[in-house]
Amino acid sequence: MRIESIQVDGFGKLANVHFELAPGLNLFFGENETGKSTLQQAILALLYGFYSASRASPKETARLESFRPWLGGAYRASLQYVLAKGERFLVERDFNSTDIPTRVLELPTGRDVTGRFGHGPHGIVPFAMHHLGLTKEVFQGSAFVDQGQLAALGDSAAWISETLVSLADTGKPDTSATRAIASLEDLIKTRIGTERARTTPLAQARRRLQEAKEQLARLDDARKQVAQAASRKQTLEDQLARTRAELKKLDLLIIFAQLADLQGRLSKLVKLEERLQKLEEQRSDLQPYAAFPSHLYENVVRLRGALQQARVQLTQLEERAPSEQEMKDVERSIQDIYNDISDLEFVRAIPADLEVQVRSLEREWRSVRASLLTLERNRQRQRRYASLALVAGLAIFALAWFLPTNWQPWGPLLGAVLAVVSGVAWWRMRLPAASATASLQLRLFTIIRSAGVAQEDPEGALASFYDRAQKRQRLTMLEAELNTLNEKQDGLRERLRQFEDKRKEVEGLEGDLHRFYGEAGIRDTDLSRAWSTFDESCGKKTEYDGVLREIESTQREKEALVGGKTRMQLSAEINELKTSQDTILANNPDLREILPKAATGAPTKEREEQDKLRQELELEIARLDTQIVEGVKGHRPRAEIEEDIARYQREVQSLENTRKALEIARETVKQAAEEARRDFAPGLNRELGSALGKVTENRYKEVHIDPATFGVTATIPETGRLEPINKVSYGTQDLVWFHLRLTLAQLMSSLHEPIPVILDDCLVNLDSPRLERVLAFLADYSADHQVLLFSKDEKIRDSFGERPSHDDSHRMHILS
């Protein structure tokens, strides 16, 4: 686009001015307050209007009003422009009202093509957007270069990159995507918080939410337990109701059984009392025997038995008792024997067995004596032989000494031995055999003499001895007979004594019986009659005692039956039970049908069990009641917790959504910035590379722009190294800056339409050489892109005026 002319009827201080612009470099020169800035704003307002949206914002309206013509009159302007393709348009705007009537006319036909661009309120006709491919914001940011921008270059060469990046990111020189990303990142970190953060708003909100949820969970748990307790209580209450109904039933059955029991007892009581009356009558009849000593009965019976037995024995003993004659005969026989024994007293000293010894010795003596005679004859013969041998030996001994030596010593030795042996034999047979016989005889006579026999003649002594021995035997026999008689006499005496004893016993027993009978008041001497009387009385006494016992037993039975109660009391109890029974039946008519089936026994044990169960159930129900009442105490109302949870959930949700939105925004901005810079960088590189060599007389031909940071580096000719742009001269930096800044402005158009650039006194601080070089650059640049340079600097004016103009491509406009 190239602006061909501008007509301002009224805009701020400008009124009725017209500018025909050159297609290349246009210098608008004027002192301060001559309308340079107003003209720039008029161009902007003509291209884009004052309003950006269908609804007018006060800020925009205020801006509109701020350019209302100072001197009044029409608030109106028009602008004619031509596009690269040759299309020519005229735009007319009337800023007098916020409606801003706008027309876009196609030239040279003059056809109104406003509707082609979509006609909105407040003069929103986006023809400039359609023709330039730039929004107002981007156009303003990229095509307008104010005086401060180049001035800032003096402080930092990095500003070139920053400005370029900002322009590429947002179309504004001072707002970059990097800053936007940092801003979003900062919001995520500080205003919301990351997942790991603990003190940031999101973490705190989550913690509050979690705490509230835990509160609710605890409450729910408590309520669940209460519900379970209540459910359990309901079950137990049902069971309790059944138990109570069962108790009612059992009560009825027990009353029924008690009634039956009491009625049975009453009936039995009547019978017992009738029986007692009869027994009392019997007792009265037998009263005389009440004190009879019937305890003697056993003794009497025993005595009677003993007496009867004693009498039998007495009879038997009487029959066996000896007579007086029999006793006398025995005494006489004993006397006779005593006399005989006295006669034989002299042989008593002879031992009874001496005769046997004597007869034995006698036989031995007689035998030995016969043997002795034989032996004596043999001994005498053998002594003779020994005497002969002795002599012979002595003779041999004596003769041997005379014999030849060859007989020596055997001859004398033989004779000596013979003499010794025969001598010994002879010596031993020197005593006669008669000595053994004499010893036996001596023993025999010694014994005989101990029996009182003094005779020397053995045979006579023996005969005498044997006579005495016979008498001694006689004495022994008499003594035995005496003993027999004595025993007989003792036996007779014993029998007599036994008889006497028995008789006395019988008399004693009879005395005892009389004494017992006497104790019983029976004075009859006739024991038989007395016994009959005693026995009969004992029977009555026994009968009396029996009646007494029966009375006691019956009374005990009565006591056990009614426990001391009277018939009236029993009847009252029965009536009371009947009333209770009727009451239960009246309240529980369905129980009436169980009575006919009721068992006779009272189900007391079952009732006890049921009552125990009832008590247990009541206790458990009471415990559950407490649990139900206490269950949720200490908890906040659920509604309040839910409200907290909802509030915290909203807070968390809002923060999470915001974080998500911030993260999406951050990532998308990052991607968009990378893409934009990546797309801008090649164009910048290309344009800068070709242009810089030209304006620096090929000193800097190799220039590189980093696609991420737009950092500019150039190859220094002296070193041949690639260095940051701040290493080159200020003049070169100016050129680089201008070139990049203006190239980027051209790259901003999505339609690749050349954009007119408006420089607002941005060269004012340059010294003359630098100014010249920049103006030379601008002159060159304006061959492809229209440049509107606004300045109050006379140096620029002069420099511009001195520049040769081969055609009408450059023009100076004086504002006054």
Add this chain to the structure above:
Amino acid sequence: MKILHFSDLHLDASFASLGMTSSVASQRRHELRAALRRIFDKARELSVDAVTIGGDLYEHERETDDTARFLKQQFEQLAPIPILVSPGNHDPYVPDSIYHRITWSSNVHIFREPRFTPHQLAPDITLWGAGHNSPSLRDNLLSSFRPVGPGTHLLLCHGSDLGSVPPGKVTHCPFTVGELRSTGAKFALLGHYHGAAIRPEAAPLYCYPGSPEPLGFDEEGPHYVLLLEIEGDSIKPQLLPINAVQYHREELDVSDIGSSDDIRARIDALTAQWGSTLIRVTLIGSPHVEVDIDLAACLSECAPKFRFLDLLDRTYPAYNLEELGSQVTAKGRFVKKMREKIQRASADERPILQRALDLGLRALDGRTIRVL
């Protein structure tokens, strides 16, 4: 015979969804109790013969012991006027319910079973009531029910007329008007729907008195109790306003405002008419992108002028996204990308993406970003 009927009081209800602070919500719960006192005052004032409650008297999950004592006290004080209660899905007759726990005064009769059982209101008037015994009783109790005995028969229950189910309302004990009519009952005193209705208009057969106090912003307008007068065969149902509090919703289009201060001014302008209500103001429209809406500050300044103010921001800055997206700058590319994402996104994701677009543009413009 005069009967005062109400339902759906929802004592101890939670106001979690209304964005209320704890103190405001707590005050609302006290106002629900106050409503019960007013109803019983009305019963005394009208000398009614009975008070019937069509369920949801309280919320079982949220009830407190204090509410139990309050109900016991109120019911006792209304004696000897009989109170007949048909528990609903929010206050079912369960073992741990207030109905079961409390020993009620003799003037209180609670229908415990999910089937119609009779209660003699007068020699010639029988009230048949049924109660919920679980939070989700979905049986049709009317299809096979026929009142027995002479005289006039009334029904009391908490159920859903399938012919007039409000949007989003869950049905309990459903029935049709045909089924109700075929029971032969003279009139049905119902509960469950929070909006009042006597139907059919020509020959009234049943009534939902609605909630005596509104419970949310979807229950605007007056709220009622029902006075039912019976004289012989004649039935005269009449709705009597009872609510002390009103909810109101207002939408404010702030597209044309110059600054956020204009919002405050517009909300202030509502105080004259709605200052005593609980109001929800929803900001809509597309204000200029440079307008910075500080909702928290606005709410803080305006809320004291209303009984309760809930302020929602549904605005979206008036971006010319088409134009912005056509730019070759990073900002233009960002807009283009975000618009593509929004276009592809599901309805759930879209609000977050739109927010991301706004946040990104604010960051790229260097404008103020309000997180909450």
